[in-house]
Amino acid sequence: MWRQWIPFWQPGLSPHSGDVDLLFAGLLIASALVLALLFFLVALFCARYRAGNPADRSHRVKKSWHWEVSWTSASFVCFLGLFVWGASVYFQIYRTPADEHDIFVVAKQWMWKTQHPGGQSEIDALHIPVGRPVRLVMASQDVIHSFFIPALRLKHDVVPGRYQALEIEVDKPGHYHLFCAEYCGTDHSRMIGEIVAMEPADFSRWLTEQAPSSPLASEGGQLFRELGCSGCHGGRGAIRAPPLDGLYGKPVPLSDGSTVIADDRYIRDSILMPRSQVVASYEPLMPSFEGKVSEEQLLRLVAYIKSLAGHSS
Amino acid sequence: MSETNYLTTDYTLRSWFLTTDHKRIAILYFASLIFFFFIGGAAATAMRIELATPQADLVSSDAYNRLFTMHGIIMVWFFLIPSIPNTLGNFIVPLMIGARDLAFPRLNLMSWYIFMLGGSTTLFAIFAGGIDTGWTFYTPFSTLYSNSYVIVAAAGVFIAGFSSILTGLNFIVTIHRLRAPGLTWYRLPLFLWSLYATSVILVLATPVLAITLLLMATERFFGVGIFDPRIGGDPLLFQHLFWFYSHPAVYIMILPGMGVINELVSCFSRKQVFGYKFVAWCSLAIAAVGFLVWGHHMFVSGQSLVASLVFSFMSFIVAVPSAIKVFNWTATLHKGSIHFDAPMLYALAFIGLFTIGGLTGLFLACLAFDVHATDTYFVVAHFHYIMVGGMVTAYFGGLHYWWPKITGRLYSEYWARTAAVLIFFGFNLTFFPQFILGAEGMPRRYHVYPPEFQVWNVLSSGGAAILAVAYLMPLFYLGYSAFFGKRAPANPWDAPGLEWQTSSPPPEFNFTTQPLVTRAPYQYNEAFEAKPQNA
Numbered sequence: 001m002w003r004q005w006i007p008f009w010q011p012g013l014s015p016h017s018g019d020v021d022l023l024f025a026g027l028l029i030a031s032a033l034v035l036a037l038l039f040f041l042v043a044l045f046c047a048r049y050r051a052g053n054p055a056d057r058s059h060r061v062k063k064s065w066h067w068e069v070s071w072t073s074a075s076f077v078c079f080l081g082l083f084v085w086g087a088s089v090y091f092q093i094y095r096t097p098a099d100e101h102d103i104f105v106v107a108k109q110w111m112w113k114t115q116h117p118g119g120q121s122e123i124d125a126l127h128i129p130v131g132r133p134v135r136l137v138m139a140s141q142d143v144i145h146s147f148f149i150p151a152l153r154l155k156h157d158v159v160p161g162r163y164q165a166l167e168i169e170v171d172k173p174g175h176y177h178l179f180c181a182e183y184c185g186t187d188h189s190r191m192i193g194e195i196v197a198m199e200p201a202d203f204s205r206w207l208t209e210q211a212p213s214s215p216l217a218s219e220g221g222q223l224f225r226e227l228g229c230s231g232c233h234g235g236r237g238a239i240r241a242p243p244l245d246g247l248y249g250k251p252v253p254l255s256d257g258s259t260v261i262a263d264d265r266y267i268r269d270s271i272l273m274p275r276s277q278v279v280a281s282y283e284p285l286m287p288s289f290e291g292k293v294s295e296e297q298l299l300r301l302v303a304y305i306k307s308l309a310g311h312s313s
Numbered sequence: 314m315s316e317t318n319y320l321t322t323d324y325t326l327r328s329w330f331l332t333t334d335h336k337r338i339a340i341l342y343f344a345s346l347i348f349f350f351f352i353g354g355a356a357a358t359a360m361r362i363e364l365a366t367p368q369a370d371l372v373s374s375d376a377y378n379r380l381f382t383m384h385g386i387i388m389v390w391f392f393l394i395p396s397i398p399n400t401l402g403n404f405i406v407p408l409m410i411g412a413r414d415l416a417f418p419r420l421n422l423m424s425w426y427i428f429m430l431g432g433s434t435t436l437f438a439i440f441a442g443g444i445d446t447g448w449t450f451y452t453p454f455s456t457l458y459s460n461s462y463v464i465v466a467a468a469g470v471f472i473a474g475f476s477s478i479l480t481g482l483n484f485i486v487t488i489h490r491l492r493a494p495g496l497t498w499y500r501l502p503l504f505l506w507s508l509y510a511t512s513v514i515l516v517l518a519t520p521v522l523a524i525t526l527l528l529m530a531t532e533r534f535f536g537v538g539i540f541d542p543r544i545g546g547d548p549l550l551f552q553h554l555f556w557f558y559s560h561p562a563v564y565i566m567i568l569p570g571m572g573v574i575n576e577l578v579s580c581f582s583r584k585q586v587f588g589y590k591f592v593a594w595c596s597l598a599i600a601a602v603g604f605l606v607w608g609h610h611m612f613v614s615g616q617s618l619v620a621s622l623v624f625s626f627m628s629f630i631v632a633v634p635s636a637i638k639v640f641n642w643t644a645t646l647h648k649g650s651i652h653f654d655a656p657m658l659y660a661l662a663f664i665g666l667f668t669i670g671g672l673t674g675l676f677l678a679c680l681a682f683d684v685h686a687t688d689t690y691f692v693v694a695h696f697h698y699i700m701v702g703g704m705v706t707a708y709f710g711g712l713h714y715w716w717p718k719i720t721g722r723l724y725s726e727y728w729a730r731t732a733a734v735l736i737f738f739g740f741n742l743t744f745f746p747q748f749i750l751g752a753e754g755m756p757r758r759y760h761v762y763p764p765e766f767q768v769w770n771v772l773s774s775g776g777a778a779i780l781a782v783a784y785l786m787p788l789f790y791l792g793y794s795a796f797f798g799k800r801a802p803a804n805p806w807d808a809p810g811l812e813w814q815t816s817s818p819p820p821e822f823n824f825t826t827q828p829l830v831t832r833a834p835y836q837y838n839e840a841f842e843a844k845p846q847n848a
Contacts, residue, residue, distance in 0.1 A: 009752060020681050024752070027679060031672040038643060038668055042661065045646035049582075050653070051841075057648045061587075067644065068591045068637065075636040079629040079675065086679030087622055093684055094618060109458070143454040144548055146613065146688060150754025153685040157614045159549065160453060161542020164615055177763065181688040181756040183447050185458060186374050189759035291543065 013151045013176070013197075014169050019089045020153040026085065030078065093154065095167070103134060104216070104299040107158045108141035110187035112178060115299065119213035124193035126178065129203035133169045137264050137302075139295045146182035149195055155181055163265045170197040220304025223297055227289070241286065242279045248309035253280040267302050318721065318818040333418035334821060336719075339404035341425050346392055346400060347788070349432065353387035354784065356380045361743075361777035367764045377760035378445040379461070385448025387439075390470050391432050393704055394562065397569035398515075399428075399480055401711045402508050404719055406484060408812035408819060409502055411493025411828040416486040417479075424479040431473030438465035447758060449559070452540035452551040456532040464533055467526045474519045477565075481515030484508055493811065495830035499593070502810055502834045503586060506593040507572030510600040514561045514568075518604070522558035525551065549614055556607035564603040567667075567699055568596055570707030571638055574660050577710050578642050580808050581657035582649030585835040588641040595634035602631040612683045621680060628678035635671050639664060650839050655729035659710030662737045666702025670695060673748065691751025697744045706736070709787065716791065717805045721818040722798030728790040735783035742776025807841045810834065 012021050048055050061067070103126065104115040114126045128134050138147055140160040147166065148155040156166045170176070180191035198206060224230055232241035242252075251259045252266070255278040260266050270277060271293065274286035293301070319336045322328070329337060360380050363371040372380065403421065407414050415421050438444055444466040446455040455463050488509050492501070528539050529551070538544030540551045579586045586592060608616060608624030642664055651657070673695040677683050686692065717723055746769035751757075755766045762770070804813040815824050 020685055023679065023681055024676075024685075027676050027682060031675070034672060035668065038639065039665065041643050042646065042664060045643070045649070046651055046653075046661070049646065049649050049651050051583075051650045055648075057650070060648045061644065068588050068641075071640045072633060072637055075633050079632060082675060082679055083626055083629045086681045086683075087625060089681030090612075090621065090625075090684065091618060093681060143458050144451060144614075148688070148754070148756060150685070153681075155613050155684050155687065159542075159615055161548065162615065177754065179754070179756045183378075183451070183454075183758040185445070185454060186378065188378070189374065189756075189761045192763075 010151065012153050013172050013174075014154075015171070016089070016093050016169075017151070017153040019092065023085055023089055027082065030082065094156075102303075103128070103136050104303075105136050105138040105147065105158070106141060106295045106299070107138065107145035107147070107180070107191075108295075109143065109185050110180070110191040112147075112180075112191070112193045113296070115216060115296070116207065117216055117303065118207060119215045119219065120207055120210040121213070124178075124191075125196060126193065127196045127198060127203060127206055128168070128170060129200040130170050130173050130197045131200065133167050136166045136168060137299070138164045138166060139268075139299065141295045143184050144182050145180045145184050145191065148179040148181035149176055150179065151176040151195075157182055163268055165264070170195070173197050173199055173202075216300050216303040217307035218304075220300035220302070220307075223293075223300055224304055227293070227301075229301075232286070239285060240282065242282055244305050244308050246309045248306045250309070254278060255280045255282070255284075264302050264306075267305050268298055271298065271301060316816070316820065318816065319821045320721070320818050322821050331422070333414070333422050335403050335407050335415050335418065335421060336819065338421050338425055339400050339402075339719075342395060342399040342403060342428070345425075345429060345432065346396060349387050349391040350784075352436075353384050353392055354781065356384035356387070358777065358781055360384065361774040363760070364762075364770045365774040367762050367767050367770075369761050372760075374760045375445060376443075378447075378758070379439075379443030381758060382444045382447050383439050386435060386444070386466060386470065388700075389448055389562070389566075390473050391428075391435065393566040393700055394477060395428065395480075396566075396704065396708050397573060397711060398484070398508060398511060399425075401573065401708070401715060402484065402569065403480075405715060405812055406487060406505065406508065407491070408718075408815065408823055409505060409810060410488065410491055410496055411811045411824060411830065412487065412491035413822045413824070415483050416490055417483050420479050421483055424476040424483070427479070428473055428476035431469045431471070431476065433469075434472060435466050435469030438462035438469060441465070449555060450526075450529060450551075451555075452529065452532070452548050453542070453546075456529055457541050464530050467529060471523055471526045474523050477515045477519045481512035481519075484512040485516065488512075493828045493830050496811075499590065500830055500833055501593075503575035503589065503592055503596075504569075504572035507568045507575070507596040510596040511565050511568045511572075513597075514565050514600050514603065518558045518561040518565070521554060522562075525554040525558065528554070549611070549616065552611055552614060553607065556610045557604075560607040560610065561600075561603045563696075563699070564599055566704050568599060570663065570667075570704040571596070571635075573707045573711035573714075574642060574663050576810075577656045577660035577714055578645050578664075579835045580714070580806050580837065581652045581654060581660070582646050583652075583837040583839045583841055584645055584649040585833070585837070586641065587644035587647075588637075589833075589835075592638055592641050595637050598634045599631060602627060602634075606631050609678055609683070610687075612680055613687055625678055625680045625683075629675065632671060632675055632678070635667075639668055639671070650841070652841070653730075655724075655726060655733050656710045656714035658730060658733040658737075659706050659713065662733065663703060663706045663710065666698050666706060666737075666740065670698030670703055673698065685754075686751055688756055689751035690747040690755050690757055693757050694744045694747035694751060697747070702740055702744070706740075709733070709736070712787075712791075714806070715812075716794070717801030718812060718817050718819070720795045720798070721801050721816075722794045722796075723801050723805065724794035724798055725790050728786065732783055732786040732790070735779060735786070739776050739779030739781075739783045743773050743780050744776070746770070746772040746776070807838055809836045809838075 106113045112124050115121045138158045140158040145158045147158055156164050176195040178193040178195050232239045233244050247262050250262055252262050253259050272290045275284045278284045442462050445461045446459050531537050532539045538546040540546040540548050575586050606628045608620055609628045612621050750769045801817045803816045811828050
């Protein structure tokens, strides 16, 4: 296959990484042609027109707009082609992920904590099934980190204060590097982990073999009661709060007349900054939980609210 | 030498440290920059030794993080940005336009003092305990998590910024107001066009850096939520502000280098620069479009996909004028009469290395590939090809070219050529393997790394050893020549530029009579054969 022909290059292992590899090959070929032409001309002129060499120097090329316009437009057209190619693959890589099999990733100095919907958690490792897309919902507890899997040609910063969703898919079972690519302090270079891609059957077995733990959603439900959320959102209290049953994934009309889709990010923001997006016809009464819940508790709450709408995780 | 020149007018310390002569100030800058260059270089050397093996063996992680931060801060703000403008530019600009001095000589001296104050502040931060944020100071790490001398170092950079602004202002006014009679804009040597473009960026972009660093200090000192999300800030806001300065700063670093290459290619081909007007306007185009590409540092940060699309497009656009310049230099060689003196070797090396740096810049501008390559060694290799392969090579080329004018002495051509060739090979051996490392996925700023990356790291470290020796060589043969070299004639290259029409070294006020310009630049005499450099 052509990808083996790029020197020192391990072919990527996902459908998207094939596109990136092809783009890389295209860039390499284009650059090699430009470099070859340029170096050939420079070497030729240097040899031929070296001082003292009696080469014909009459009829010098007249400066003219023709030359300038032609190499300007030639460069521009090539660049435009590369731009369009790169952009189209980029949009596929970062397309809004389908709501498939959600795995939460929490980055903190200096480890990756991953959490499966069934409650199985891992540190500096992530087991995933091959051949199907997996959606990662990523959050950072402290500084900016970056989730980087070279074998998939895929990277996304994990910026504190927001969720980043990223879809990954691996074709071949195996162990692959997971790196932190954004400098994050002392042990940045040790914030590395392993992606373990398994056949779906092996993956299911692996999930059941893990230490028994309760699913994220039920832990979230417990938190929901402990933190007192259920007092207002439970529907029986004196204070009127928007009901959460069936909320996830639905459009929510806001008091300023706009509408948002109730996704992970919206739910997270509503817990931490409840007064920034108030649901239409409700009073902005809810206190902020900023600083009162950790990223790991937040993702359990989000999982619980999702489960109220019948979603798996 | 019977007449006095700017070096022999006075020998007191006072005459140096209170001088308003642009040539002496250039020498002050030159000495300071050599110092900073070798400090930054020492940090790089320590890093390359550490990276020769996958494990940690020379320094701890905290020390390693301080090393690359120190390398970045020193090299960017205390070597690359001031390198050509403040040394060669300071010395040559008034000579090139036939003026007695820059427009504001005292401001020029003040900018050196401000620069040294900034430099000392930063050095204090480094030696008091170091900074571990990386030269980019990304928040919220720099504002709330780093336990190092962040604010002191940032203060040093903040102070040095005023020196940049004053220098830029001085050049702009000088080029506008002090040109010799007859020296119209299209008769200006292209070095001046590129310094003019550089000055515009210095004046417009540096204040944004100052603002950004002040905001960072405000958050770190007073806990005002600007960049940290836990107190209501936005970490990406910092990146937008920082790169709004720091991407144009890349052009501050490369444009003067391009300017020098015009002078060298033209002189040693004995030919006018091909497409003069295009090259001149390309400098300004780069300066203008360079302000609109900052978001290409943030393609994986979570900024909107549409923003990424626009920034990717603009990044391809800004590459066009650079490509035009490379084509024009190549065309200048055509049917020239090419001499391979040391400055020309540097110029040819520049063309090759800058082109590789520029082409790999397109890889990174290309959105989908950038997702893989950003924050890896591919980026490190790319910007070192531009900054070191390009700018430092041009600096050395320019330094050799104008050395006879600056010191009035001739250096050893043999050693100069040897050093040029050694720098070229050492450089490629150091940085080319880093492209491969990056493509294979090794992240940057890694103190320890998985063992499969070792081969390329060993090659890179080996190259760095050669490069270190090669960079030390000019210190010796140029240093020797400054005191013991053969006397240089006024115009060793038989060049038509005004700076060659006065004696070497020039008298205190540059010209004994006001020069008059009657023709376009680069009217070289093709019959140049003399080899005065073989001293």
